[in-house]
Amino acid sequence: MAELKQFHSQIIKLGLLADNYVMGRVVKFCSVSKKDNLRYALKVFDTIPNPDAFIYNTIMRGYLQRNLPRNCILVYSEMLQEFVLPNNFTFPCVLGACCDDYAIEEGKQIHAHVLKLGFGLHGVTQNSLIHMYVNFESLEEAKRVFDKMLKRDVVSWTSLINGFAKWGFVDEALKVFELMPKERNSIVWNAIIAAYVHSNRFHEAFSLFERMKEEDVVLDKYVAASMLSACTGLGSLEQGKWIHCYIEENGIELDSKLATSIIDMYCKCGYLEKAFQVFNGLHYRGISSWNCMIGGLAMHGKGKAAIELFKEMERKMVPPDNITFVNLLTACAHSRLVEEGRYYFQYMTEAHGIEPRIEHYGCMVDLLGRAGMLEEARKLTDEMPMNPDESVLGALLGACRIHKNMELGEQIGKRLINLDPKNSGRYVLLANIYANAGRWEDVANVRKLMNDRGVKKTPGFSVIELEGVVNEFTAGGRAHPEAKEIYAKVDEMLEGIRPFGYVPDTEGVLHELEEEETENPLNHHSEKLAMALGLLKTKPGETLRISKNLRVCKDCHQASKLISKVYKREIIVRDRNRFHHFKMGECSCEDYW
DNA sequence: ATAGGGTTAG
Structure with a gap:
């Protein structure tokens, strides 16, 4: 910076202020290549008698890079006022600025x-237009620009x-x-x-990922992060490990988002130790890594450990944010740490x-x-201080169900299904309380209301991964090729634990809401089917890992406990x-769940 | 002569 100022004073002495090529380089140097010199760039800019398009563009880019899109747009209009032709x-x-600033009117004007x-056929500009209209949710407009292009490149297709x-x-995508x-x-x-x-x-x-590999396209950190989320969604530990391994072997740089994806994958696929190992091995631990790990401990019911990790975070002088406290309070909630929870809410x-924020109140409720x-x-x-939203009231309703409080449950349940009429889970909770x-x-009335409003119960499904294959079950589903053996195993299992x-x-069962089955639907909840397949396909003593999209019901919970004992298996179930x-x-x- | 567009978490 000091050198730059000297250089600048030389320029003034030599009377080069009017040389736009020289001045362009000066402005570029402080506007976009170094981070904190935009103020200086603007000062220099003000001394230039007749800045050219390059200089205007460079100042605009400086604003855009610093997340000041409004200023960028203002510079653009200044440029027009000074009769400098855009290039x-x-x-x-400037279209990027409109995009970031959600400046729809300006964006349309600039399109004009x-x-x-005469830039209507310039590819990069057209791509910027597509991107902007996409951001404004004007898909038809985006498509119109796309269709008019004579030459589309991979960026045009990607944006669409x-x-x-x-x-x-x-x-459509x-x-x-x-x-x-x-x-x-x-x-x-x-x-x-x-x-x-x-x-x-x-x-x-x-399947798309497989196709991508077949076409020999490199797996970069973005695809890796997306696929890790897919593994997380399915609870697919083996696939997740594969991606993690690939990242390590190919030296893909671990930025904080990718690190978070890996840790989150291990947490949500039930491999907490490995998540910790990755977390401990990070050379830089950003706030999101800490948050993710605290959240992981929370969902595994390790409240005390979550608190310890939080204390370590403070010792390492990492300032916690609001998400840290959401996760910490969740950890307390899931581990019955009432006094600790109260304490940290104040703290x-x-x-x-x-x-x-409202999420913190939700945790406390x-x-x-x-x-x-x-x-x-x-x-x-x-x-x-704010109106309780559906998630806060949902927590209260859930508590009413656990503690069988009919009066409060009815009151909150009714309020909730009007506040959040499309969420089937609320109806099911209320009906369960009845x-x-x-x-x-009243159960029948809730069901009728659901029907009238066209609310469908979210179908439950469970996933178990065996020998690298992801097996998915719905309640009472018979789509699996070994359905017959699986159902026989379920019967054996339930007889075995009797x-x-x-x-x-x-x-917890709403007979009226279960439609698919005539026999006792409890027996064929998706997690029981997944467990049965797991017992059929794995060696004695192997841990079973199952993930399901809804919450485990009381019956499956009880059955799982007994199965773990009778079959001498550890069973790890991830629920919602x-x-x-x-x-x-x-x-x-x-x-306690 | 200098510069520009599309992707990842919770």
């Missing part, structure tokens, strides 16, 4: 300038694919992907893979100046509610909320 490099920049000034994917039209020329790079492959991952279509993401503001302090939890929902109290008429005290527990480690007839959640 090929102007529009990608593009056409008027992303556009469809971003706004939920995954199948795939159509575009299939239509594009075969010269596909990692970026466009990642766009389509990420599209499937984000819509929870993990199997299809895997968050007192020690770190973080004001509680969950913490108190689960622990049976329903009245206090309810009081908190009334007294919190069923528990023997109020069958002498050890297994009594089918129908408390947390992990259950079944071992010797006990569960790590201590029946």
Whole structure:
């Protein structure tokens, strides 16, 4: 910087201020290549008598890079006022600014300038337009620009694919992907893979990934991160390990996002030790790695360890953020650490100046509610400074179900299904609360309301990975090639645990809501099918890992405990909320979930 | 003569 200033003074002495080539280099040096000199760049800019397009573009880019898109747009209009003609490099920049600033009107106007000034056929500019319209959710406009292009490159296709994917039209995105020329790079492959991952279509993401490998496209860190999420979604530890291994062997740089994806994958695939190992091995631990690890401990019910890790984080002077506290409070909630939870809820503001957000109140309602302090939890929902949203009330409703509080449950449940009418889980909880109290008429009414509103119960499914193959089961499903053997094994399993005290527990079941089956649907919940296949396919003593999309029901939970004892197996089940480690007839959640 | 567009977590 000091040298730059000297250099600058030389320029002034030599009377080169009017030389735009020289001044352009000066402005570029402080505007975009070094981070903190934009102020100086602007000072220099003000002294230049007649800046050219390059200099304007460079100042604009400086603003864009520093996340000041509004200023970038203002410089553009200044440029027009000074009658400096934009060039090929102007529009990608200012359109990017409109995009970042969500400046729809300006964006359209600048699109008009593009056409008027004769840049309508410039590829990079057209691509920027597509990207901008995609961001504005103007897919038709984006498509129009795309269709008008004479020469589309891989960026044009990627932007359009992303556009469809971003706004939920995954199948449309795939159509575009299939239509594009075969010269596909990692970026466009990642766009389509990420599209499937984000819509929870993990199997299809895997098939695409296989195709990508067949075409010898390099697996870069972006694809790796997307595929790790796919593994996480499916609970597919083996595949996840493979990706992790690939990353290590190929020296792919671990940025904080990729590190988080790996740690999260191991946590959510039930391999907490490995997650810790990766976490400990990071040479740089960003806040998200800490948060992720604390969250991992939380979902495995290791509240004390989560608190210890938090303390270590403070000792290492890493300032926690609001997510840290969401995870820490969740850890307390899942481990019955009521006093600790209260303490950290206060501490968050007192020690770190973080004001509680609605998520933190949600954690506290969950913490108190689960622990049976329903009245206090309810009081908190009334007294919190913002309106309790569906997740806060959902926590309270869940607590009402656990502690069989009909009155409060009915009140909250009714409120909730009006607040969040499309969420089938709320209806099911409310109906379960009624069923528990023997109020069958009300159960029927809830069901009718669901039907009237066209709300479908989310189908439960469980996944077990065996010999590298991901097996997926739905309740009562018979799609598996070995369905017959599996069902026989389920019967054997349930008979086997009966002498050890297994009594089918129908408390949580909504007979009226289960439609597919005539026999007892409990027996064929997806996790029982997955467990049966696991017992059939693995050697004695091997751990079974199962993940399911909904919460484990009480009956399956009880059955799993007994199966772990009778068959001498560790069974690790991931449900929607947390992990259950079944071992010797006990569960790590201590029946607290 | 200097510069520009598309991708990853929770």
